Amino acid sequence: SRAIIPAKIKAGRVQRPESLFAIMDYTSYFSRDVKCMQYSAIRRMAGLTLQSGIISFAGGAPSAATFPVAEIKRIADSILELDGQAALQYGLTLGFSGLIEAVVDCSLKRKIPGVTSSHVAITSGSQQALDLIGRIFIDPGDVVFFELPSYVGGIAAFRNLQAKLVGVRQADGGIDLEDLISKIEECKQLGHRAKIIYVIPNFQNPTGITLSLEKRKALLELAERFHLLVVEDDPYGEVCFDAGLMDQLIPIKSMDREGHVIYLSTFSKILSPGLRTGWVVASQPIIEKIDLTKQTSDLCGSMLDQRIVAECWKRGIIQENLPSLRDFYRSKCQVMLRAMEAYMPPDICWTRPAGGLFVWVTLPDHLDSEKILGMALEQEKVAYVVGQPFHVNDKGRNTLRLAFSKESEDNIGLGIQKLARVFRNHLE
Amino acid sequence: SRAIIPAKIKAGRVQRPESLFAIMDYTSYFSRDVKCMQYSAIRRMAGLTLQSGIISFAGGAPSAATFPVAEIKRIADSILELDGQAALQYGLTLGFSGLIEAVVDCSLKRKIPGVTSSHVAITSGSQQALDLIGRIFIDPGDVVFFELPSYVGGIAAFRNLQAKLVGVRQADGGIDLEDLISKIEECKQLGHRAKIIYVIPNFQNPTGITLSLEKRKALLELAERFHLLVVEDDPYGEVCFDAGLMDQLIPIKSMDREGHVIYLSTFSKILSPGLRTGWVVASQPIIEKIDLTKQTSDLCGSMLDQRIVAECWKRGIIQENLPSLRDFYRSKCQVMLRAMEAYMPPDICWTRPAGGLFVWVTLPDHLDSEKILGMALEQEKVAYVVGQPFHVNDKGRNTLRLAFSKESEDNIGLGIQKLARVFRNHLE
Numbered sequence: 001s002r003a004i005i006p007a008k009i010k011a012g013r014v015q016r017p018e019s020l021f022a023i024m025d026y027t028s029y030f031s032r033d034v035k036c037m038q039y040s041a042i043r044r045m046a047g048l049t050l051q052s053g054i055i056s057f058a059g060g061a062p063s064a065a066t067f068p069v070a071e072i073k074r075i076a077d078s079i080l081e082l083d084g085q086a087a088l089q090y091g092l093t094l095g096f097s098g099l100i101e102a103v104v105d106c107s108l109k110r111k112i113p114g115v116t117s118s119h120v121a122i123t124s125g126s127q128q129a130l131d132l133i134g135r136i137f138i139d140p141g142d143v144v145f146f147e148l149p150s151y152v153g154g155i156a157a158f159r160n161l162q163a164k165l166v167g168v169r170q171a172d173g174g175i176d177l178e179d180l181i182s183k184i185e186e187c188k189q190l191g192h193r194a195k196i197i198y199v200i201p202n203f204q205n206p207t208g209i210t211l212s213l214e215k216r217k218a219l220l221e222l223a224e225r226f227h228l229l230v231v232e233d234d235p236y237g238e239v240c241f242d243a244g245l246m247d248q249l250i251p252i253k254s255m256d257r258e259g260h261v262i263y264l265s266t267f268s269k270i271l272s273p274g275l276r277t278g279w280v281v282a283s284q285p286i287i288e289k290i291d292l293t294k295q296t297s298d299l300c301g302s303m304l305d306q307r308i309v310a311e312c313w314k315r316g317i318i319q320e321n322l323p324s325l326r327d328f329y330r331s332k333c334q335v336m337l338r339a340m341e342a343y344m345p346p347d348i349c350w351t352r353p354a355g356g357l358f359v360w361v362t363l364p365d366h367l368d369s370e371k372i373l374g375m376a377l378e379q380e381k382v383a384y385v386v387g388q389p390f391h392v393n394d395k396g397r398n399t400l401r402l403a404f405s406k407e408s409e410d411n412i413g414l415g416i417q418k419l420a421r422v423f424r425n426h427l428e
Numbered sequence: 429s430r431a432i433i434p435a436k437i438k439a440g441r442v443q444r445p446e447s448l449f450a451i452m453d454y455t456s457y458f459s460r461d462v463k464c465m466q467y468s469a470i471r472r473m474a475g476l477t478l479q480s481g482i483i484s485f486a487g488g489a490p491s492a493a494t495f496p497v498a499e500i501k502r503i504a505d506s507i508l509e510l511d512g513q514a515a516l517q518y519g520l521t522l523g524f525s526g527l528i529e530a531v532v533d534c535s536l537k538r539k540i541p542g543v544t545s546s547h548v549a550i551t552s553g554s555q556q557a558l559d560l561i562g563r564i565f566i567d568p569g570d571v572v573f574f575e576l577p578s579y580v581g582g583i584a585a586f587r588n589l590q591a592k593l594v595g596v597r598q599a600d601g602g603i604d605l606e607d608l609i610s611k612i613e614e615c616k617q618l619g620h621r622a623k624i625i626y627v628i629p630n631f632q633n634p635t636g637i638t639l640s641l642e643k644r645k646a647l648l649e650l651a652e653r654f655h656l657l658v659v660e661d662d663p664y665g666e667v668c669f670d671a672g673l674m675d676q677l678i679p680i681k682s683m684d685r686e687g688h689v690i691y692l693s694t695f696s697k698i699l700s701p702g703l704r705t706g707w708v709v710a711s712q713p714i715i716e717k718i719d720l721t722k723q724t725s726d727l728c729g730s731m732l733d734q735r736i737v738a739e740c741w742k743r744g745i746i747q748e749n750l751p752s753l754r755d756f757y758r759s760k761c762q763v764m765l766r767a768m769e770a771y772m773p774p775d776i777c778w779t780r781p782a783g784g785l786f787v788w789v790t791l792p793d794h795l796d797s798e799k800i801l802g803m804a805l806e807q808e809k810v811a812y813v814v815g816q817p818f819h820v821n822d823k824g825r826n827t828l829r830l831a832f833s834k835e836s837e838d839n840i841g842l843g844i845q846k847l848a849r850v851f852r853n854h855l856e
Contacts, residue, residue: 023685023686023687023711024686024687024688024711026687026711026713026714029565029623029657030564030565030717031563031564031565031566031567031570032567033563033564033567034563034564034565034717034720034721037717037720037721037724038720039720040723061517061518064513064514064516064517065513067512067513067516067517069508069512069513069516070512072508072512072516073505073508073509073512076504076505076508076732077501077504077505080497080500080501080504081501084495084497084498084500084501085492085493085495085497086492087702088492088495088497088500088700088701088702088703089489089492089495089700089701089702090489090696090701090702091702123726124552124726124729124730125726125727127724127725127726127727128725128726130724131724131725131726135459135461135462136458136459136461136462137457137458137459137462138459139459139460139461142459153723153724153727156723156724157724160720160721160724195457229457257451258451258452259451259452259454260452268518272516272517273516273517273518274515274516274517274518274519274728274730274731274732275516275730275731275732276726276728276729276730283451283452283454285454286454289458289462289465292462292465292466292467292588293462293465293588295468295581295584296465296555296558296559296581296584296585296588297555297556297559297725298551298552298553298555298556298559298704298726299553299555299581300702300704301552301704301730302552302702302703302704302729302730302732302733303702303703304504304702304703304730304732304733304736305730305732305733308732
């Protein structure tokens with residue numbers, strides 16, 4: 001099974017290779033892990049949705065209009081002026097001390113008690129945090145529970161480590177705890193090893209749903225009772241449209257008495273995602289394992305990025321930017337929701353998020369959002385992301401995600417009108 | 429085995445926890461991978477060697493004095509002025525197109541023919557490249573061959589994936605091919621699956637040894653004959669002290685007809701390591717797997733770092749900085765080698781590198797460089813890195829690495845004098 005057949009022979013004809021590259025067949029060399037990996041359907045379609053003239057509700061990135069570019073420029077300038085050599089040298093694996101301090105400060109503001117620098121790891125976006133946590137805890141076959149639907153990057157991180165992914169129903173107030181219990185019991189009966197519950201409690205990607213305070217408490221109790229860890233992924237908590245709601249967004253981590261909760265967040269949605277700075281707040285033994293794993297993953301993150309973000313926090317730029325950032329997304333969300341009320345045909349349902357970047361749409365069962373996307377792009381030049389890849393159980397073909405972050409308010413209204421027309425055509 | 433015993437009870441006494449963190453015991457939760465990970469002995473000693481007043485030959489970082497800080501500052505400024513929003517937004521997983529172009533250009537300059545953008549992946553330093561390649565190819569138990577000694581970060585990346593690490597003797601012109609063949613045959617007899625030969629052909633870390641041109645050719649032939657991949661890690665090739673030698677430093681990748689070689693390099697030693705930009709040049713099927721694996725590892729690297737480095741290449745700053753960077757390290761190396769000639773007692777051997785950052789020292793067999801380090805630090809306030817962790821076969825207790833990158837030339841002379849005194853005490 002190790003025979004290596006040059007592609008040109010295999011193809012049955014002799015031809016001059018275009019370059020010296022890629023002649024051999026690597027199939028027998030690849031690891032089992034990499035053979036499990038899949039190209040994301042969302043990424044496959046990304047090319048289409050980026051064509052010019054398309055109104056796109058597809059991409060999940062925050063709007064670049066919210067980045068405080070001028071302030072970041074001034075800060076980068078002063079860092080390179082005053083401390084250039086240190087900012088360009090290697091740094092500590094767990095992160096730049098100034099940024100760790102910022103995260104400690106931020107965690108206390110988010111009401112997580114007792115956080116010190118020894119409970120923090122800075123990562124290259126929360127995506128790296130997900131990957132490192134997967135590597136620390138997951139052996140092939142271990143079970144991770146996901147909300148139905150959930151974040152594709154979280155799903156992929158655990159799937160790539162050969163975890164067994166189990167979906168749990170989600171309702172208005174978040175994950176369905178009855179269903180979670182029955183899935184946990186089922187795992188036990190099957191002899192599977194349940195390890196992690198992955199939740200995005202605030203304005204979830206992709207649904208915009210927020211986990212209720214009661215369910216946060218109950219989820220933690222379940223984790224304790226069944227000896228599970230909770231990965232609490234919170235990139236959107238600060239992108240809250242209703243100041244009165246903030247009191248309900250208590251992190252699960254803030255109630256964690258035994259260390260079951262691993263809290264992740266990021267500066268990506270509230271400052272800049274290109275500056276790769278996410279973080280983990282967890283018990284020290286977990287932070288130590290992150291240190292070990294991150295050492296061989298990348299030695300350390302970008303030192304310039306970390307210093308810029310730390311200085312943005314220190315000078316209050318992130319904090320002061322929040323009210324206008326919330327207004328910005330609230331207004332876009334309202335335009336989208338109003339247009340949907342006005343134009344969407346009956347039998348189509350959608351969420352009304354109180355924060356974040358996304359609205360989730362459910363079409364009648366018999367419709368396939370992937371097929372409809374083709375027509376939406378071709379006939380109306382409007383794009384969204386199909387809902388199936390957000391489901392670990394292969395369901396959700398009648399669902400889709402709309403991001404209101406990218407387009408102008410005028411385009412949001414226009415795009416929803418177009419989309420409503422496409423859906424109406426399929427319902428008639 | 430899932431019982432969770434709070435630490436305070438386990439410790440046999442009741443005490444108030446310092447915080448809400450770290451009460452439970454995670455042992456039964458951790459993955460097999462993370463249980464195999466070890467803290468690097470080098471990192472354990474890093475604290476000691478950073479004490480003030482110590483002359484340190486320990487750290488392997490390039491000297492910050494070589495970073496073109498003023499130019500980088502000007503470039504960061506103009507990027508954030510002209511293209512700030514894009515520089516702060518998410519980017520493509522395989523890297524910023526401008527930096528990929530720079531790497532294509534750089535690869536052709538290094539005489540690797542036929543490289544196009546589809547053969548390049550930008551990584552967060554070459555450390556991430558090592559990690560991604562490990563994940564793509566290594567299943568637990570797969571064999572990776574290492575030079576004795578080799579780079580600790582390369583060793584750790586593969587060890588953390590539960591690879592079987594096999595050491596191969598190294599002589600003046602690099603890896604001992606007879607020994608490599610016998611180790612390959614041995615693996616075959618034992619039923620082990622041999623997959624990768626990891627080599628650092630130019631001014632190797634830690635020895636400073638350069639692989640001869642003949643051995644480069646022979647190594648590639650061996651890889652083809654035994655169906656192995658070669659990971660050619662080349663961070664130091666440009667840090668060459670002898671212009672006449674450059675012709676001998678042909679990358680193994682440049683002779684690769686079938687795609688057996690995966691070439692890694694980085695801008696860390698020739699521009700800045702804090703801007704995390706390494707790269708891979710390999711066949712397209714491998715680059716595609718890197719794309720998949722990197723998507724879940726960190727989505728994308730720092731966009732600001734990538735744009736800064738791309739612009740440094742485009743403006744010729746990296747290329748123009750090279751002659752003075754080579755002079756800088758050549759001169760330091762000469763000072764170290766001269767001092768060693770002058771002061772080292774007989775029975776101590778060391779390498780004479782023609783580039784890079786390191787000199788490798790072999791003490792008589794009965795001496796233990798770790799024990800001697802304690803005294804070197806205490807009595808003479810001089811630091812080095814012990815050689816054992818660079819050996820995958822647990823040998824090398826009588827060896828050590830000296831980096832000449834950090835200290836001034838005066839301190840290098842003084843430090844070697846002190847070190848010679850410590851060694852002499854142990855030889856009497």
